[in-house]
Amino acid sequence: MKGPSSLLREAIVFAGLVAGMALLAACSEQNTYVAPPPPQVDVALPLKQNVTPFLEATGTTSSVNATALVARVQGFIQEINYRDGDAVKAGTVLFVIEPQPYELALDQANSAKASADAAVKQSEAEFERQKALVTKTFATQQDLEKAEAARDANVAAQQQAAASIQQAELNLSYTQVKAPFDGVVTARLVSVGELVGPNNVSTLASIVQFDPIYVDFNVSEKDVLRIRATMQKRGVTTQDLKKIPVEVGLQTETGFPHIGTLDYAAPTVTANTGQLAVRGVLDNAARQLLPGYFVRVRVPLFEEPDRLLVPDRAIGSDQSGRYVLVAGKDDVVEQRTVQIGQLVGELRVIRSGITPDDRIVVSGLLTAIPGQKIEPQMTVLTATAGDDVTQ
Numbered sequence: 001m002k003g004p005s006s007l008l009r010e011a012i013v014f015a016g017l018v019a020g021m022a023l024l025a026a027c028s029e030q031n032t033y034v035a036p037p038p039p040q041v042d043v044a045l046p047l048k049q050n051v052t053p054f055l056e057a058t059g060t061t062s063s064v065n066a067t068a069l070v071a072r073v074q075g076f077i078q079e080i081n082y083r084d085g086d087a088v089k090a091g092t093v094l095f096v097i098e099p100q101p102y103e104l105a106l107d108q109a110n111s112a113k114a115s116a117d118a119a120v121k122q123s124e125a126e127f128e129r130q131k132a133l134v135t136k137t138f139a140t141q142q143d144l145e146k147a148e149a150a151r152d153a154n155v156a157a158q159q160q161a162a163a164s165i166q167q168a169e170l171n172l173s174y175t176q177v178k179a180p181f182d183g184v185v186t187a188r189l190v191s192v193g194e195l196v197g198p199n200n201v202s203t204l205a206s207i208v209q210f211d212p213i214y215v216d217f218n219v220s221e222k223d224v225l226r227i228r229a230t231m232q233k234r235g236v237t238t239q240d241l242k243k244i245p246v247e248v249g250l251q252t253e254t255g256f257p258h259i260g261t262l263d264y265a266a267p268t269v270t271a272n273t274g275q276l277a278v279r280g281v282l283d284n285a286a287r288q289l290l291p292g293y294f295v296r297v298r299v300p301l302f303e304e305p306d307r308l309l310v311p312d313r314a315i316g317s318d319q320s321g322r323y324v325l326v327a328g329k330d331d332v333v334e335q336r337t338v339q340i341g342q343l344v345g346e347l348r349v350i351r352s353g354i355t356p357d358d359r360i361v362v363s364g365l366l367t368a369i370p371g372q373k374i375e376p377q378m379t380v381l382t383a384t385a386g387d388d389v390t391q
Contacts, residue, residue: 051309069185088182096175113164244300311348316365
């Protein structure tokens with residue numbers, strides 16, 4: 001039989017066990033897992049619009065005309081009529097080679113021509129006199145033939161004298177070295193008083209034309225095939241290509257502020273590079289472009305209708321390629337592999353992989369997990385007219 005103290009201890013232990021079980025039951029009710037609600041994610045239908053793709057390339061600028069100024073006659077430099085780096089007009093006299101020897105040569109040629117003219121006049125009169133005498137039998141046929149031969153020889157000498165005048169005039173004109181076109185003249189390579197000419201220093205300076213200016217770039221064989229196929233489909237001729245604008249931007253510039261037109265395309269693709277040489281021409285009156293610049297080039301191609309566009313930020317990438325997240329059936333996120341195209345402002349053209357009715361996840365990408373449910377919030381995509389389109 002238990003004593004009172006033993007019964008008391010058992011009652012205390014029993015009460016502690018009951019309290020502990022009650023406490024455990026209470027804790028169990030508080031730790032029951034409750035699933036969080038689906039995350040709210042912005043979704044939007046793809047924007048459908050016409051876009052004009054651009055063919056982008058890198059190129060270099062080059063002069064329409066650039067040539068060396070050469071001394072074509074021998075003599076001493078008498079004048080230099082420009083400062084190094086001057087912009088000059090076509091026909092400006094830049095160098096003067098001592099002209100006196102060539103002026104004297106021209107005077108001699110004129111004198112020889114005058115003498116030849118007199119000889120021709122005299123021999124012509126003699127020929128006419130002998131011809132009249134022969135008809136009256138006062139002179140022989142031999143005398144007439146001699147007179148005719150003398151006349152012909154003098155006529156030949158007259159023609160030679162005329163040619164000598166032309167040569168002397170040409171040599172005299174060469175004593176003035178003129179700008180062949182509008183341009184900028186480089187630093188002179190000779191000094192006043194220096195002997196120049198065919199057997200001495202011949203190159204005096206160079207001149208470079210800045211306005212207009214060429215931009216040279218290359219187009220890949222793949223793009224050439226695509227463009228030619230589009231041209232054939234739309235009935236575009238080769239002459240129509242010369243109306244297509246060419247946009248150029250320097251490395252330090254935003255966008256493509258310099259506008260010109262296509263000027264030339266090579267007739268063949270270079271076999272070892274698989275590229276076609278193309279050239280544009282641009283006005284350059286302000287001389288913002290210098291020959292030899294490395295530039296960015298953009299050429300608008302033919303408009304493509306009804307393209308689907310999504311925000312570029314909504315496109316992800318993994319080992320399988322580019323993808324977008326789509327709110328699918330029952331608002332469960334799906335990952336769609338897509339083929340992307342050109343950039344239009346902040347939107348990217350999607351060439352394949354989605355439909356116009358797909359709800360594209362455009363924000364909250366970190367909370368939108370493929371295979372899990374979301375609470376989509378519809379938004380509308382907009383694009384401003386005139387957004388840039390780049391290849």
